[in-house]
Amino acid sequence: MRDKYRRPDLSQSGAARLRTSAMIASIADAQDETRQAPFGEALVKLAAERPEVVGMTADLAKYTDLHVFAKAYPDRFYQMGMAEQLLMGAAAGLAREGFIPFATTYAVFASRRAYDFIAMAIAEENLNVKIACALPGLTTGYGPSHQATEDLAIFRGMPNLTIIDPCDALEIEQAVPAMADHAGPVYMRLLRGKVPVVLDRYDYRFEIGRAKRLVDGSDVLFISSGLMTMRVLKAAERLATDRISAAVLHVPTIKPLDEATIVAEAGKPGRLVVVAENHSIVGGLGEAVAGVLMRNGIAARFRQIALPDAFLDAGALPTLHDRYGLSVDAVMTTVKAWL
Amino acid sequence: MTVQDPPAPVSRAISNASLAQRAYRIRRHALLMGEVQGQGYIAQALGIADVLAVSYFHAMTYRADDPEWEGRDRFLLSIGHYAIALYAALIEAAIIPEEEIPTYGADDSRLPMSGMAAYTPGMEITGGSLGQGLPIAIGVALGLRRKSLGSFVYTLFSDGELDEGATWEAAMSASTHRLANLIGIVDVNNMQADGPSTGIMAFEPLGPKFEAFGWFVQRVDGNDLDALTTAFDRARHHDWPGPRIVICDTKMGRGVPFLEARERNHFLNVGPEEWSQALEVLDAARPL
Numbered sequence: 001m002r003d004k005y006r007r008p009d010l011s012q013s014g015a016a017r018l019r020t021s022a023m024i025a026s027i028a029d030a031q032d033e034t035r036q037a038p039f040g041e042a043l044v045k046l047a048a049e050r051p052e053v054v055g056m057t058a059d060l061a062k063y064t065d066l067h068v069f070a071k072a073y074p075d076r077f078y079q080m081g082m083a084e085q086l087l088m089g090a091a092a093g094l095a096r097e098g099f100i101p102f103a104t105t106y107a108v109f110a111s112r113r114a115y116d117f118i119a120m121a122i123a124e125e126n127l128n129v130k131i132a133c134a135l136p137g138l139t140t141g142y143g144p145s146h147q148a149t150e151d152l153a154i155f156r157g158m159p160n161l162t163i164i165d166p167c168d169a170l171e172i173e174q175a176v177p178a179m180a181d182h183a184g185p186v187y188m189r190l191l192r193g194k195v196p197v198v199l200d201r202y203d204y205r206f207e208i209g210r211a212k213r214l215v216d217g218s219d220v221l222f223i224s225s226g227l228m229t230m231r232v233l234k235a236a237e238r239l240a241t242d243r244i245s246a247a248v249l250h251v252p253t254i255k256p257l258d259e260a261t262i263v264a265e266a267g268k269p270g271r272l273v274v275v276a277e278n279h280s281i282v283g284g285l286g287e288a289v290a291g292v293l294m295r296n297g298i299a300a301r302f303r304q305i306a307l308p309d310a311f312l313d314a315g316a317l318p319t320l321h322d323r324y325g326l327s328v329d330a331v332m333t334t335v336k337a338w339l
Numbered sequence: 340m341t342v343q344d345p346p347a348p349v350s351r352a353i354s355n356a357s358l359a360q361r362a363y364r365i366r367r368h369a370l371l372m373g374e375v376q377g378q379g380y381i382a383q384a385l386g387i388a389d390v391l392a393v394s395y396f397h398a399m400t401y402r403a404d405d406p407e408w409e410g411r412d413r414f415l416l417s418i419g420h421y422a423i424a425l426y427a428a429l430i431e432a433a434i435i436p437e438e439e440i441p442t443y444g445a446d447d448s449r450l451p452m453s454g455m456a457a458y459t460p461g462m463e464i465t466g467g468s469l470g471q472g473l474p475i476a477i478g479v480a481l482g483l484r485r486k487s488l489g490s491f492v493y494t495l496f497s498d499g500e501l502d503e504g505a506t507w508e509a510a511m512s513a514s515t516h517r518l519a520n521l522i523g524i525v526d527v528n529n530m531q532a533d534g535p536s537t538g539i540m541a542f543e544p545l546g547p548k549f550e551a552f553g554w555f556v557q558r559v560d561g562n563d564l565d566a567l568t569t570a571f572d573r574a575r576h577h578d579w580p581g582p583r584i585v586i587c588d589t590k591m592g593r594g595v596p597f598l599e600a601r602e603r604n605h606f607l608n609v610g611p612e613e614w615s616q617a618l619e620v621l622d623a624a625r626p627l
């Protein structure tokens with residue numbers, strides 16, 4: 001338990017302390033190739049072909065990369081103010097009138113504050129609203145108010161809602177038109193700002209509802225989504241130097257889940273199945289995969305890399321990724337201990 | 340409710356000259372914390388320093404050595420990102436030791452970037468998910484009344500939070516429950532994440548809105564210590580049987596002209612050499 005009345009030890013040198021870098025912490029490593037604002041750029045491109053696309057936000061255009069769209073199409077951009085329930089209600093209204101609103105805020109506010117509006121005004125009528133939310137899972141060191149550690153758990157329970165958790169800039173670019181083509185509401189976990197490019201090294205194309213194997217291997221099967229796919233790809237490379245052979249199955253669509261591919265991969269004997277997700281251990285990809293395996297009679301050795309069922313600490317993002325097991329180093333250590 | 344002359348306020352020993360020193364020191368602590376991270380909500384802290392000086396060194400009753408003393412006035416910081424400002428006030432009030440300034444925002448610090456009740460003595464609530472402060476204040480005010488405590492609950496919220504529906508649910512509830520022990524403080528700095536607040540949501544005219552909702556309303560220059568002390572005295576002593584609000588028009592970056600001049604100042608990046616310049620400017624204008 002945290003004790004706020006215990007004074008900190010101030011003797012350590014200041015240099016050892018890490019900066020929090022607040023909201024705008026990047027998930028990119030120094031050597032990663034990145035692209036700036038892939039969501040905003042992709043939406044601008046899409047809007048040129050689809051006049052029914054509009055953009056909306058709840059005072060977070062700048063922090064969800066929607067400012068790029070707002071600049072390119074000022075008359076198709078709606079600033080709804082910091083009012084997330086209104087944002088979702090109004091998005092439903094625009095969708096009713098035939099438009100395709102892309103509505104942005106942070107994942108915490110869409111999932112926690114606006115849930116009922118998304119459920120009843122949007123999802124129950126299967127309306128064409130596309131919800132793109134920054135700061136999914138643990139992607140800020142700012143503390144629980146901005147760490148959407150349970151957004152998948154919350155949204156998985158919502159009928160009609162498609163949920164996607166892209167891994168990199170390339171996938172976000174491909175997901176944006178796919179979201180518009182899909183009839184019905186979609187929730188996307190958005191990586192914003194400088195977003196790494198990773199999937200160009202694999203023969204990969206994003207399709208809603210499809211899981212794809214990026215790497216094959218015989219000792220471990222990683223099943224992952226979002227930024228954890230980036231992390232397990234790096235971990236798999238490094239494990240190879242320790243003669244541990246790891247496969248990576250990337251599952252960007254959390255709902256509906258690609259059960260057939262998951263069953264086919266996890267059903268291959270002899271591999272430790274490790275589901276890795278940037279989300280609470282409760283109610284996310286790990287438990288979704290576990291359910292699929294149980295229902296299909298697959299008794300693989302099964303482990304989860306996920307955030308604890310807790311409100312997480314504030315601090316520097318790299319510190320927290322180490323502390324909660326999402327960094328490449330932490331993944332390596334954890335998996336080796338399981339083998 | 341139109342503003343009338345208040346009953347004579349209980350006179351306090353502290354003069355506005357020393358309040359100016361408090362405000363100056365709050366700004367100074369905030370700049371020193373801002374420098375630790377090199378960036379942050381520093382313009383808000385400079386803008387709200389006078390309001391905090393009047394709250395903590397004129398209006399409120401509390402015990403620095405016992406931040407949870409039952410008889411204290413409660414101060415709820417709805418705007419978690421203003422934590423840097425409240426830490427500065429809590430340091431000045433000797434609730435947090437000044438030596439902890441270098442830990443601001445660092446791993447395992449008691450001073451995280453967003454205000455949270457579990458981390459910091461004197462931080463009453465966890466803010467940050469904006470729009471929750473006024474609803475919580477309703478419950479605290481009801482609770483204080485149930486316990487027959489004469490304490491006030493002050494809650495500081497922002498013009499951005501006027502966008503949230505929950506703020507207005509609470510605004511109606513406060514007068515429904517005739518919460519005369521509730522003092523709302525709104526920082527109208529005309530800024531929020533995407534730009535100037537008045538361009539984002541048409542919340543003006545704000546005073547008449549709260550009046551229509553049954554509040555005792557005062558609107559003041561939030562960087563004028565005389566106006567603030569008068570307004571806080573009235574808020575506390577007026578016989579209006581419902582909630583009170585002090586709408587404070589503030590200037591972001593106040594006290595450091597080159598920061599005041601920055602346009603997009605919701606989240607400021609300040610260059611390494613600019614921090615000492617900011618301190619110099621502030622110190623040069625130091626009140627005697």
Ligand SMILES: Cc1ncc(C[n+]2csc(CCOP(=O)(O)OP(=O)(O)O)c2C)c(N)n1
Pocket residue numbers: 058059060082109113380383418420467468469470497498499500528530531532536604605
């Ligand atoms: C419910 C909620 N929605 C969105 C945000 C993201 N956010 C953080 S600060 C901010 C601007 C709020 O306006 P205000 O407090 O007036 O900003 P400032 O004066 O500090 O520039 C926003 C939208 C949030 N913290 N909480």
Ligand SMILES: [Mg+2]
Pocket residue numbers: 497498499526527528529530531536
């Ligand atoms: Mg503001």
